[in-house]
Amino acid sequence: MHVRLGVPVAQEHGEPAVYDQPIHTGEGGHDVTVGADVNAMALHLARNTGPVTHLPGNEAFVNVVQTFRLLADGRPATWASVKPTDGEDPAIAEDFERQLASFYECPRGIPDNVEETHWTTNSAPPGVDSGQYATAEEA
Amino acid sequence: MDLLIRFLRFLFSPFVPQAAWALKMNQGYDAEVVGLFGDVALPPAAGTSTATTATSMTDSGATFGSNVYKWHMVICGTAYGIIQSHTGTALTIDRWYSLTSPGGSAASTPGSTTAYMILPVGGPCNFIHLTTTGSFTPSATDTTLSGEITTAGGGLVAKLATVAHVAGTSTATLTTVHVANGSDSLPAVVTGIGVTGSLVAAKGPLLYETAYGSSATAASSGDQVTSVDTITL
Numbered sequence: 001m002h003v004r005l006g007v008p009v010a011q012e013h014g015e016p017a018v019y020d021q022p023i024h025t026g027e028g029g030h031d032v033t034v035g036a037d038v039n040a041m042a043l044h045l046a047r048n049t050g051p052v053t054h055l056p057g058n059e060a061f062v063n064v065v066q067t068f069r070l071l072a073d074g075r076p077a078t079w080a081s082v083k084p085t086d087g088e089d090p091a092i093a094e095d096f097e098r099q100l101a102s103f104y105e106c107p108r109g110i111p112d113n114v115e116e117t118h119w120t121t122n123s124a125p126p127g128v129d130s131g132q133y134a135t136a137e138e139a
Numbered sequence: 140m141d142l143l144i145r146f147l148r149f150l151f152s153p154f155v156p157q158a159a160w161a162l163k164m165n166q167g168y169d170a171e172v173v174g175l176f177g178d179v180a181l182p183p184a185a186g187t188s189t190a191t192t193a194t195s196m197t198d199s200g201a202t203f204g205s206n207v208y209k210w211h212m213v214i215c216g217t218a219y220g221i222i223q224s225h226t227g228t229a230l231t232i233d234r235w236y237s238l239t240s241p242g243g244s245a246a247s248t249p250g251s252t253t254a255y256m257i258l259p260v261g262g263p264c265n266f267i268h269l270t271t272t273g274s275f276t277p278s279a280t281d282t283t284l285s286g287e288i289t290t291a292g293g294g295l296v297a298k299l300a301t302v303a304h305v306a307g308t309s310t311a312t313l314t315t316v317h318v319a320n321g322s323d324s325l326p327a328v329v330t331g332i333g334v335t336g337s338l339v340a341a342k343g344p345l346l347y348e349t350a351y352g353s354s355a356t357a358a359s360s361g362d363q364v365t366s367v368d369t370i371t372l
Binding site for chain 1: 298306309314315338354357363365367
């Protein structure tokens, strides 16, 4: 699945940017538990501030939250989008998007004006079309 | 409860990243050159194999030279491997990977007579291996990760990492969340990681090594160890 999150301010250029993270959820990848209780996971992570967590079946969630915190300087995501990759069960991406949007308390899906407001892949600054998001629906 | 959770989510920044900045191996510089710039001046290498095994591919009519394609990716049918060494006619690879599931089980060995192509670039270095070496100290001269966890069937063995990047910035991260299982020897005190181009232990290239800021102990089945390696591009 392809995870994209809105970074409110990227420290290097001081503007909103798209966070990209493809995640393999099949054999040898990072698991998603469809229907996972996001509040319970958040509480677990708050109580377990050390190096080891215990949320088996939710490795993708731990992976994204941990990584995004580093790359977004601890700020929450402003939007969350998860698209399935070829051959992947769309229900997994659908529910994972729900989990991330719930955790960050942000809207689901890529904003319609993402090219106007964010740095996007291929180093396109706000206002420059990266060619990757013809419409939010296609992205 | 909801308010408490919201408060904890963002105010306390609860996570402790395990790996910070990576030390690049000498071998890693070489692999990076092959990966980024390729060896397009080398003679084309494509044809049909005459023999294959789980870790090798032979083309009896080839003239590969000797180790000029080391670390390159060879695609054979629908599988690929990372070349560890080779002679004029035979490639030794780490294993066969499925194009759609490189972090999973090894792909079936291609048939003995299968079309192949050696790409002019290296394979992706996106596998994270864990070590339990006490006082682990990365060294640029390392070519294998000492004390690597290799327990058969264990959840702490090498794993395919996710790669994350924020548009327009100069860093990327490699992240894995390893999950201990009943096959692992627990407790396991993890002290650092190695980033390689192979899912197989002790196979190269070894690109980075990073020591954890503090060790992480997986004590029971289901415990997760997260490694986030930040790479400056």
